[in-house]
Amino acid sequence: MTDAAYNFAYLDEATKRMIRRALLKGLAIPGYQVPFASREMPMPYGWGTGGVQVTAACLTPGDTLKVIDQGADDTTNAVSIRKFFERTAGVATTERTAGASVIQTRHRIPEKPLTEGQILVYQVPIPEPLRFLEPRESETRRMHALEEYGLMHVKLYEDVARHGAIATSYAYPVRVEGRYVMDPSPIPKFDNPKLSGMAAIQLFGAGREQRVYALPPYSRVVSLDFEDHPFEPTKADHDCDLCGASASYLDEVITDDAGGRMFVCSDTDYCAGRRAAGQRGRLAPEGEA
Amino acid sequence: MTAFDRTLTASADAPLLSVQDLTKRYGRRIGCERVSFDLWPGEVLGIVGESGSGKSTLLGCLAGHLAADEGQILYRGHDILAMSEPERRLLSRTEWAFVHQNPRDGLRMGVSAGGNVGERLMAIGARNYGAIRNAASDWLTKVEIDPGRIDDRPRAFSGGMQQRLQIARNLVTAPRLVFMDEPTGGLDVSVQARLLDLLRGLVRDMGLSVVIVTHDLAVARLLADRLMVMKDGRVIETGLTDQVLDDPQAAYTQLLVSSVLQV
Ligand SMILES: Nc1ncnc2c1ncn2[C@@H]1O[C@H](COP(=O)(O)OP(=O)(O)O)[C@@H](O)[C@H]1O
Ligand SMILES: [Mg+2]
Numbered sequence: 425m426t427d428a429a430y431n432f433a434y435l436d437e438a439t440k441r442m443i444r445r446a447l448l449k450g451l452a453i454p455g456y457q458v459p460f461a462s463r464e465m466p467m468p469y470g471w472g473t474g475g476v477q478v479t480a481a482c483l484t485p486g487d488t489l490k491v492i493d494q495g496a497d498d499t500t501n502a503v504s505i506r507k508f509f510e511r512t513a514g515v516a517t518t519e520r521t522a523g524a525s526v527i528q529t530r531h532r533i534p535e536k537p538l539t540e541g542q543i544l545v546y547q548v549p550i551p552e553p554l555r556f557l558e559p560r561e562s563e564t565r566r567m568h569a570l571e572e573y574g575l576m577h578v579k580l581y582e583d584v585a586r587h588g589a590i591a592t593s594y595a596y597p598v599r600v601e602g603r604y605v606m607d608p609s610p611i612p613k614f615d616n617p618k619l620s621g622m623a624a625i626q627l628f629g630a631g632r633e634q635r636v637y638a639l640p641p642y643s644r645v646v647s648l649d650f651e652d653h654p655f656e657p658t659k660a661d662h663d664c665d666l667c668g669a670s671a672s673y674l675d676e677v678i679t680d681d682a683g684g685r686m687f688v689c690s691d692t693d694y695c696a697g698r699r700a701a702g703q704r705g706r707l708a709p710e711g712e713a
Numbered sequence: 714m715t716a717f718d719r720t721l722t723a724s725a726d727a728p729l730l731s732v733q734d735l736t737k738r739y740g741r742r743i744g745c746e747r748v749s750f751d752l753w754p755g756e757v758l759g760i761v762g763e764s765g766s767g768k769s770t771l772l773g774c775l776a777g778h779l780a781a782d783e784g785q786i787l788y789r790g791h792d793i794l795a796m797s798e799p800e801r802r803l804l805s806r807t808e809w810a811f812v813h814q815n816p817r818d819g820l821r822m823g824v825s826a827g828g829n830v831g832e833r834l835m836a837i838g839a840r841n842y843g844a845i846r847n848a849a850s851d852w853l854t855k856v857e858i859d860p861g862r863i864d865d866r867p868r869a870f871s872g873g874m875q876q877r878l879q880i881a882r883n884l885v886t887a888p889r890l891v892f893m894d895e896p897t898g899g900l901d902v903s904v905q906a907r908l909l910d911l912l913r914g915l916v917r918d919m920g921l922s923v924v925i926v927t928h929d930l931a932v933a934r935l936l937a938d939r940l941m942v943m944k945d946g947r948v949i950e951t952g953l954t955d956q957v958l959d960d961p962q963a964a965y966t967q968l969l970v971s972s973v974l975q976v
Contacts, residue, residue, distance in 0.1 A: 557821065570799045574806075574836025578821070578828050581835065584842050585825055585864050650842040 433480040433513040439463055443481035443636070447627055450638035455600030456568070457551050462634040467508070471501055472530055472547030473631030476508070479528045479545045482627070483509065488516045490524035495532040495673070495690035502530075521693050531594075533615040535672045535694040538624035540641060546609040548630035551637065553597045553607040573605050576648055584653050593658070598645045605648070606637060613647065614657045614673045620645035662687040665707040667698035727790070729754050729890060729922050730775070735784035737774050743946040744770035748784070750941060750951065754889075757916060757923040759937030759954065761930060763969070767946035768926040769894055775924060776811050776892045777801050788890070806836050810883035814895040816875035819882070820867045826853060826878055827863040833886045852881040856911060873904035877911065884915060891916075893925040897932055909935050930970065934958055942966045 431437065439461075446460040465473040483489065489509055493502040497519040505528060506517050518524050521534040530547040538544060554564040557575050567575065576597055583590045596613035600606050608619055609628060619626065619639065626639040639645065649655040660674045665686040672694055674687040686707050689695035699708065728751035737744035745767035752758050760768045773779035775786060777793065786793040788808075793801065805811070813819040820829055830849040831839070839845050850860040856877040858870075867875050876896065883891065896912070897905040913936060916923055927933050933940055933954060940957040942950040942965070950963040961967045 557824065570802055572802065572836065574832055577835040577840070578824060578832050581828050581831055581842065581845065582825060585827055585846070651840050652842050 430512045432485070433483045433509065434465075435463060435477065435480045439477075440481040443477055446636050447478065447481065447638060450627070450636050451625070451640045453604070454639050454643050455598075455604030455606040455637060457635040457637045459634055460636055462631045465631065467504070469632045470549075472505065472528070472629075474629030474633070474636070475528050475530070475545050475547035475631075476505060476629075477631060478627050478629035478636060479505075479509065479526060480513075482526055482543055482545065483513050483515055485513070485515065487525045488518050488523060489513075490518050490521065490527045490693075491529075492527065492532060492534070492691075492693075493530045494675070495534075496692045498692070519693050520697075521691075531610050531612075532673070532690060533611055533618045535669075535689070535691045536697075537618075538622060540623045542624040544622075544624050544626045546611075546626065546628045548607070548609045548628045548633075548635070550595075551607055551628065551630040551633050551635040553595075553605050568604060571603070573599075576605055577650070580648060580650065580653075584650070590649065590653055590655070596655075597648050599648060600639065601644050602646075606645075608645075612659075612673055613655070614659045616645070616647045616655070617657050619643075660687055663705060664689045664695060664698075665705040667695045667703045667708070668705040669695070669698055669703070728752060728787075729756075729789060730924075731785075731787040732775070733785040733787075735771065735774055735781050735786065737770050737779060737781050743767070744779075745774070745943070746946045748943075748948055750948070752890075752922055752924060754922055755920050756939065757921075757925060757937045759933040759940045760924065760926045760943060761928065761933050761940055761969070762943035764928060766943040768928075768943055770946070771943070772892050772894050772924060772926050776809065777805060778811075806833055807886060808889050810886075810888040810891045812876075812879055812883055812891065812893040812896045814898040816867065816872070816879045819879040820875060822867050825864045825866055826858065826870075829867065829878060829882045830885050833882065837886060848885060849881075852885050853878075855915070856881040857907075871904075872900055873908060876900065876908060880912070880915070884919065884921075887919065889922055891921050891923045893923060895927055895929075896925065897927070897929065905932075912936060930958060942969065 443460055446458045450458045463477060465476055467473060491502045491506040493499040509515055510517055521536045526543045528545040552564055554567055554575055557579060558564050580590050583592055593613055594610040595607050596616055598606050598608055598616060621642050623641050625641060628637045647655040662674055663670045664672060664674060666688050669689055672689045672691060675690045676685055677688055678685050730752040733749050735748045736746050748771055762768055774781040781794060827846060827849040830852050831845040834845050834848060850863055853860045853863060858874055858877055867878055897908050925936055937954045940954050941948050944965050950957060950966045958970055961970050
């Protein structure tokens with residue numbers, strides 16, 4: 425079968441229109457989960473079918489797409505989604521954050537601040553932040569409608585009671601524009617401050633759960649906390665061993681069988697950019713840059 | 714909330730709850746029919762009657778869990794049935810409380826005892842962990858649960874402890890009006906006695922107004938100032954507790970009372 429058998433970006437125009445309508449509704453009501461009729465995509469659910477459908481609905485032939493998974497462009501998941509759109513939409517792709525007009529991401533927000541005109545698409549496994557304490561969908565919908573969010577703090581209370589601190593480190597719940605409580609997808613809480621006041625449009629897609637939600641540019645996004653246990657966007661207490669960055673989110677990498685390890689930027693494009701500009705970390709290879 | 718605060722002072726010589734001709738049907742079956750009564754501040758009203766007589770239906774309608782078909786409910790002068798859902802739910806978690814017969818229906822079984830008690834505080838805006846925890850700890854003590862168990866889940870508690878935890882969870886925000894549906898229902902007799910004792914003390918100390926449903930006339934005698942006897946969805950007799958139990962007027966009440974005495 426030739427690629428010409430697909431409509432642009434795989435989905436038919438009626439489906440894309442339906443998703444765009446849901447996204448516009450989401451943008452009009454920041455943080456509100458909008459139901460949409462999720463389509464079967466030629467990839468398993470865990471692979472970000474929600475994000476892929478949102479990206480498909482946003483792409484135009486002139487766009488440049490970047491796809492990242494845990495900050496990296498070269499994981500199997502990122503590569504296969506990028507290839508999917510190269511094949512079905514023929515759009516240009518890039519690994520450079522600044523060069524992309526649409527960025528689909530799983531688990532990270534790029535370190536480099538995004539700008540107006542860019543769209544950041546998140547892959548979301550579980551869109552409902554109240555789910556873990558209240559499994560009934562009818563009840564969580566009512567709680568959102570009536571702003572009954574005490575339960576979110578019960579979750580944080582349980583965290584502090586059990587661990588002495590708010591131990592939630594991924595998918596840390598936020599309140600959007602003082603109204604809807606939202607799950608920011610499993611990004612590290614280190615990234616939460618970037619959600620707020622971002623110049624780019626942020627779109628969230630959950631395929632299996634058939635929900636999209638959105639943050640228009642410059643939305644106010646606050647991480648939930650207690651007065652005496654304030655939110656802290658923590659990261660590993662190191663500098664990047666490759667580029668020396670002190671304020672970027674780090675992955676711990678095992679380097680040998682003898683327990684050797686190093687910390688490197690999880691955002692590979694950010695790290696490479698710094699090294700290209702001559703920044704060096706503790707373990708940067710000799711002769712580089 | 715503000716709508717209620719404004720009338721705060723106007724309550725001492727007016728009923729807290731005033732119910733007129735309340736009717737609830739399940740299809741063609743009658744749940745409760747044309748029930749009317751006033752509940753005064755600080756009063757404990759017992760609703761008694763055999764199984765199926767409409768006690769839970771009435772309580773459910775009062776608390777807003779069930780939609781009444783006809784009638785009027787005034788709470789401190791406000792028409793409850795005309796309120797919007799957000800207003801009514803706010804009332805439910807501030808001024809009102811509801812104690813279920815089965816603690817499982819009134820507790821979050823996956824959340825610690827402290828989290829269960831703290832939830833209502835957090836729901837009305839408490840955001841200081843230390844203060845929430847202290848309040849939870851105080852309330853565990855008040856309901857005779859070792860505060861050292863504050864981080865245990867209710868699953869690990871006995872039935873009596875679970876019921877006391879449910880009561881703490883409900884009373885932590887100092888409600889005015891408490892609805893109870895057979896609160897001592899599933900418990901052993903000795904456990905029941907202790908719980909009744911505790912409830913009596915709390916009602917007195919907090920000046921609570923209570924509507925309590927029970928089929929157990931001994932419970933009614935211990936807790937209630939006044940009784941309403943129901944049969945087939947209707948109120949057939951009402952009066953001071955001692956009066957109704959010692960000198961029942963309706964033939965049905967006489968039967969109800971004597972059958973208890975025989976046991
Ligand atoms: N959900 C329901 N659907 C239909 N009938 C009901 C329902 N709940 C209660 N009833 C009926 O309404 C009447 C009153 O029931 P209920 O209020 O539960 O009485 P009680 O609490 O005194 O045992 C009974 O005839 C009962 O069968
Ligand atoms: Mg009943």
